[in-house]
Amino acid sequence: MSKNEILFARAQKSTPGGVNSPVRAFRSVGGTPRFITRAEGPYFWDADDKRYIDYIGSWGPAIVGHAYPEVISAVQKAAAHGLSFGAPTEGEILMAEMICKIVPSIEQVRLVSSGTEAAMSALRLARGVTGRDTVIKFEGCYHGHADSMLVKAGSGLLTFGNPTSSGVPADFAKHTMVLDYNDSTQLEEVFAKMGSTIAAVIVEPVAGNMNLLRATPEFLQTMRRLCTQHGAVLMFDEVMSGFRVALGGAQSLYGIQPDMTVLGKVIGGGLPVAAFGGRKEYMQHLAPLGSVYQAGTLSGNPVAVAAGMATLEIIQRPGFYENLSTQTAKLVDGLSKAAAEAGVAFCGDAIGGMFGIYFTEKLPGNFAEMMSCNKDRFNQFFHAMLDAGVYLAPSAFEAGFVSAMHDDAVIAETVNAARGAFKAVH
Ligand code: HOZ
Secondary structure, eight states: OOHHHHHHHHHHHHSGGGSSSGGGGOTTTOSOOOOEEEEEBTEEEETTOOEEEESSGGGTTOTTOBTOHHHHHHHHHHHHTOSOOSSOOHHHHHHHHHHHHHSTTOSEEEEESOHHHHHHHHHHHHHHHHTOOEEEEETTOOOOSOGGGSEEOOSSTTOOOEESSTTOOHHHHTTEEEEOTTOHHHHHHHHHHHGGGEEEEEEOSEEOSSSSEEOOHHHHHHHHHHHHHHTOEEEEEOTTTTTTTSTTHHHHHHTOOOSEEEEOGGGGBTBSOEEEEEOHHHHTTBTTTSSBOOOOTTTTOHHHHHHHHHHHHHHTSTTHHHHHHHHHHHHHHHHHHHHHHHTOOOEEEEETTEEEEESSSSOOOSHHHHHTSOHHHHHHHHHHHHHTTEEOOSSTTSOEEOOTTOOHHHHHHHHHHHHHHHHTOO
């Protein structure tokens, strides 16, 4: 038995499924999860000391590469001064100022510890501000695991959501309406019928949880117009796309200002920081100023904020995003050519440091098209790549992430591995 297998067997005795977050268990692709012992730059190593080129980057945060010296030293320095105070620090002000500067639609921001917490709090605020209960989300978008977001479309248009998880009361799910991503007509119809009851529309403007899927500009523009017309809060969930597809997130690429934004991943630089923010007039409704309650013992944690600030400084250096985008595009290009050489139906997409690979002929434009990609072929490819030392997200429906440390040699090694891996795909 390999050390990974031994650890997995042991982990399952004390932890449900042996993991602390389901996708890590490899259920969708089969096989044994790798237990990671260390990481550096674009690589990590498993318990058997096998090295992998890492394309999940902790599901987004590792944008500057693993164990980046400046980030590590900021963490060490902060840790030496104490781990958590439960009282405010100047570092939190600096981070809030930095976020407001980078993302102009955010006039005020509150720091929390996870994307789930950020989205849940932001939705509560939207409901508190508008005095309305209904929230619209889109099939395939993920906004963390708060009860009201674990919901799938009900049958037929204008019906409310059904829970996707046991333990979510139907009474919670009934306040969430699930519509089709990139379907502006449907959104128009819903607003025409019930616009005055909608508290918020929450969307991943670049979706990263049904693989990578771009919103059409027209879809986001329609959403912006309808929310303004009907007094609903437009909320962009940029936990994945924030500081990832561009410094200013997807909203800067599309040129659309949401009322509120949910952030996570990159702003913590690998430690738990997330945030929600937006229009000051909305944010002023939060406790202690207003009646919408939200709090957290580890919110704005000094060590996590230090890691996040160091990361935010590095990504603002000249050329950072040009390099990241170029390398990500080279990867997708190289994979596409390798697939074509092997005669495998495949395509890919890249935005900034985020990419999607699809076992199908043409780029998927909506959830249904995404779901029709060939999952078996992805799984064969995934395992062949893993054997060759390349770690892709262990699911056909997760996006991939490139770091600033994925240089030409790393990309070439990946594409070379893919040439062999595509041969395993049938
Ligand atoms: N939320 C991530 C998938 N979209 C998984 C996070 C993790 O397992 O670390």
